[in-house]
Amino acid sequence: RKEVEQDPGPFNVPEGATVAFNCTYSNSASQSFFWYRQDCRKEPKLLMSVYSSGNEDGRFTAQLNRASQYISLLIRDSKLSDSATYLCVVTASGGSYIPTFGRGTSLIVHP
């Protein structure tokens, strides 16, 4: 089983739609969680951190479920500019701080 798993998609949605991605992780000692966005042929950039209490940033909401070992990202009112790959990142505790990436979920927002 991979440490961090994501559905690669693509998720193909119309503008204005609400879309949700999940990411599961295998290491129960994981402590830090992030969503990164990666545009085609560009480097990943931080979208948002994921806190135990959940957090929201405009149209984006991230949640953490430690019991089931998954994090989620919800995008409301999708825009064309949201088209990208969304990478889930999980970091385990203890010793080295090594962020582990999922393979990413591709989102395509169409007119």
Next chain:
Amino acid sequence: ETGVTQSPTHLIKTRGQQVTLRCSSQSGHNTVSWYQQALGQGPQFIFQYYREEENGRGNFPPRFSGLQFPNYSSELNVNALELDDSALYLCASTSGNTGELFFGEGSRLTVL
């Protein structure tokens, strides 16, 4: 701009050759990680350096090696290149406060 710069941005090598990729981390960040990203995949962790010492290593063979210098810049060296080494190589420095990774734009390596 993340303040992380990588060079070269693109390069082409042939099988068996050696390559050195360079990274200058963001000011104040003493931890640098290297990732390999093949087409359609997520970044795969190669290794991490903290204050010039290797601080963790992923599942990559010994022909992948690295260095971190006193100014926290870093190098990734790959010997005996194979076709499967063709990928985007990403360097990231870490904010000690938040754990956020700041990526450079990457070095795209093609092995023929």
